[in-house]
Amino acid sequence: MNVLERVVEFLQSKKGKQFCDKCISRNLNITPDQHVNHKTRELEKNSNEFERTQDYCSECKKHKKVIRIKQEMPSSAAATDDADAATVLAMVRLCAAAWTPEARIVGNVRAGDIVRALDEVLPQLSSVRSLVGADN
Ligand SMILES: [Zn+2]
Numbered sequence: 654m655n656v657l658e659r660v661v662e663f664l665q666s667k668k669g670k671q672f673c674d675k676c677i678s679r680n681l682n683i684t685p686d687q688h689v690n691h692k693t694r695e696l697e698k699n700s701n702e703f704e705r706t707q708d709y710c711s712e713c714k715k716h717k718k719v720i721r722i723k724q725e726m727p728s729s730a731a732a733t734d735d736a737d738a739a740t741v742l743a744m745v746r747l748c749a750a751a752w753t754p755e756a757r758i759v760g761n762v763r764a765g766d767i768v769r770a771l772d773e774v775l776p777q778l779s780s781v782r783s784l785v786g787a788d789n
Contacts, residue, residue, distance in 0.1 A: 656681075656683060656692055657692045657696075660689060660693065661696070663677060663681055664721065664722055670712075671708060671711050671720060672710055672712055672719055672720060672721070673718060673719050674689045674693055674720075676711075680712075697720065703721065704723050705718060705720040739775060742771050742775055743775075749768045750768050
């Protein structure tokens, strides 16, 4: 297993926690720290799974650059990426329905009008709605 893989595996095993490069180095017995730093920067740049920010390290409690696994969206909330039109619109409707109808949430459009419009133009929506849990 190379250093990058070890760092990924470490972070995945500590879900919900965030670590500075030094603490990752220490946990994995990798020296020098810069070696880990190089990998966490690589993850920051090239992986959607991780995020790297200035925050408190879960281990040493110092405020510095830390890396963590991004918080997972609820499964229904990530289903719109490159999805078909009905699924995308169903999720928009789900979001709109969660607002008070008077709230102007997209541009100047009220949430209630979004729900009404989508219900009107998408006769197949009801099946999609149950798919994404909008009927709950
Ligand atoms: Zn630390």
